[in-house]
Amino acid sequence: xxxxxxxxxxxxxxxxxxxxxxxxxxxxxxxxxxxxxxxxxxxxxxxxxxxxxxxxxxxxxxxxxxxxxxxxxxxxxxxxxxxxxxxxxxxxxxxxxxxxxxxxxxxxxxxxxxxxxxxxxxxxxxxxxxxxxxxxxxxxxxxxxxxxxxxxxxxxxxxxxxxxxxxxxxxxxxxxxxxxxxxxxxxxxxxxxxxxxxxxxxxxxxxxxxxxxxxxxxxxxxxxxxxxxxxxxxxxxxxxxxxxxxxxxxxxxxxxxxxxxxxxxxxxxxxxxxxxxxxxxxxxxxxxxxxxxxxxxxxxxxxxxxxxxxxxxxxxxxxxxxxx
Numbered sequence: 001x002x003x004x005x006x007x008x009x010x011x012x013x014x015x016x017x018x019x020x021x022x023x024x025x026x027x028x029x030x031x032x033x034x035x036x037x038x039x040x041x042x043x044x045x046x047x048x049x050x051x052x053x054x055x056x057x058x059x060x061x062x063x064x065x066x067x068x069x070x071x072x073x074x075x076x077x078x079x080x081x082x083x084x085x086x087x088x089x090x091x092x093x094x095x096x097x098x099x100x101x102x103x104x105x106x107x108x109x110x111x112x113x114x115x116x117x118x119x120x121x122x123x124x125x126x127x128x129x130x131x132x133x134x135x136x137x138x139x140x141x142x143x144x145x146x147x148x149x150x151x152x153x154x155x156x157x158x159x160x161x162x163x164x165x166x167x168x169x170x171x172x173x174x175x176x177x178x179x180x181x182x183x184x185x186x187x188x189x190x191x192x193x194x195x196x197x198x199x200x201x202x203x204x205x206x207x208x209x210x211x212x213x214x215x216x217x218x219x220x221x222x223x224x225x226x227x228x229x230x231x232x233x234x235x236x237x238x239x240x241x242x243x244x245x246x247x248x249x250x251x252x253x254x255x256x257x258x259x260x261x262x263x264x265x266x267x268x269x270x271x272x273x274x275x276x277x278x279x280x281x282x283x284x285x286x287x288x289x290x291x292x293x294x295x296x297x298x299x300x301x302x303x304x305x306x307x308x309x310x311x312x313x314x315x316x317x318x319x320x321x322x323x324x
Contacts, residue, residue, distance in 0.1 A: 007032075009039035013047070026057055037068060045072035046080040053083070053092070062093030073104075078113040081105075085116065089128075098129025109140065117144035118152045125159070134163050145176065150185035153177070157191065161201075170201030181215060189216030190223045197227065206237030217248060225252035226260035233267055242267070 016032035019025040033051065036044035049068035052061045066087045072080030085104030088097045102123060108116030121140035124133045138159040144152030157173035174195060180188025193212030196205045210231050216224030229248030232241045245267065252260035 007035065009036040009041040009044065012036040012039075013041050013044040016044075030057060037071075040071075040075075042072045042075040042077045042080070045069075045075075046077050046083065049080065049083060062087070064093075066093035076111075078108045078111040078116070081111070082108040082113050082116040082119075086119070089119070098123075102129045109143075112147065114144040114147040114149040114152065117141075117147070118149055118155070121152070121155060125155075134159060138163065148183075150180040150183040150188065153180040153183075154185065154187045154191060168201060170195065174202065181212070184219065186216040186219040186221035186224060189213065189219065190221055190227075193224065193227060197231075206231065208237075210237035217251075220255075222252040222255040222257040222260065225249070225255070226257050226263070229260065230263055233263070 012032040013036040016029040016036065019029040019032070022029075030051070033044055033048050037048040045068045049065045049072065050056075051058060052065035052068065054060065066084065069080045069083040069087065073084050081104055085101045085108060087093050087101075088104060089101035090096065102120070105116045105119050105123070109120045117140045121137045121144065122128065123130055124140065125137035126132065138156065141152050141156040141159060145156045153176040157176035160176075161168045161170070161173050174192060177188045177192040177195070181192060182188075189212045193209045193216065195202055196209035196212060198204070210228060213224040213228040213231065217228050225248045228238075229245045229252060231237050232245035232248065234240070246264065249260045249264040249267065253264050
C-alpha cells in the first residue's frame with residue numbers, strides 16, 4: 001500500500017517537481033511522481049516515462065517508459081504522443097518503425113507541438129519513412145518556427161536558401177538565424193557567421209563573421225570554434241594570432257571536428273608547438289587520433305528539444321530537461 005494513499009495526485013505531481021532539486025529528497029520525489037502517475041494524472045505519466053527513458057536516478061527502462069507515454073498519450077497529452085512517435089523512430093522499447101513513428105508524430109504536430117512539427121519537417125526533408133518533399137518540410141519548419149522553436153528557425157532559413165535559388169531571401173534567412181542565436185541556439189551563430197564569411201547574398205563582412213563564430217564557440221559549437229580558429233590563423237576579421245587560433249582549433253578538434261583537426265595539423269606542422277598542458281604537438285595529436293574523436297559531432301535528429309519557455313512550462317516537467 002502506498003504511503004501517499006489519499007494524497008491528491010495533482011498535488012503529488014507538483015510536490016515531486018518541488019522536491020527533486022533537493023538531492024536528499026529525490027527518493028520521495030520519485031515515489032510521489034509514480035504515485036501520481038499510477039493514479040492516472042497524465043502529466044505525471046508522461047514525466048515518469050521521461051524519468052525511465054533517461055535513466056535519471058532510476059535504472060533506464062525504455063519498454064516501461066513507453067507504457068507510461070502511451071497512457072498519457074491516450075489522454076491526449078501532445079508531448080506524450082510525440083514521445084511514443086520518437087520511440088518508434090529510434091526503436092527504443094519497441095521495434096523501429098518509421099511509418100508508425102510518422103503517424104504518431106503527425107498527431108502531435110497537428111496538435112501544435114513544436115518538437116513534433118520539427119521532426120515531421122526533418123522526416124520530409126530527408127525521406128525518413130516518407131518521400132522527400134522539401135515544400136512539406138518547409139511548411140512544418142515554418143509552423144515550428146512560428147511557435148518559437150530556435151532549431152526550426154535555423155531549419156526554415158536553410159530550406160529557404162536551398163530552395164530559393166537565385167531568388168533566395170538572404171536577409172529573411174539572416175533574421176531567422178539571428179533569432180535562433182538570440183534564443184541561445186549556436187547553429188544560428190554558425191549559419192549567420194557563414195553568410196557573413198562567404199558574402200553570398202549579403203556584403204562580405206569578416207568582422208561580423210568573427211563575432212558570430214565567437215558567440216557560437218562560447219556556446220560550445222565545434223563548427224564555430226573551427227571557423228574562428230581559422231580566422232585567427234589567417235588574420236581575417238581579427239588580428240592574426242597563431243596561439244589563439246590553436247586554442248580554438250584544438251578545442252573544436254577535441255569535440256570531434258575533423259576539419260579543425262586537419263587544419264590544426266597543417267597549421268602546426270612547421271613548428272613544435274607547445275600546448276596548454278606543456279606537451280609537444282606530436283604527442284598531443286596521438287591523443288586526438290582516437291576513434292571517439294574522429295567523427296564530426298552532430299545533433300541527432302532524436303535530440304531536438306523545444307526551449308520555448310512557454311511551451312516548456314506548459315508541456316514539460318523537471319525530468320524532461322534531461323532528454324537527450
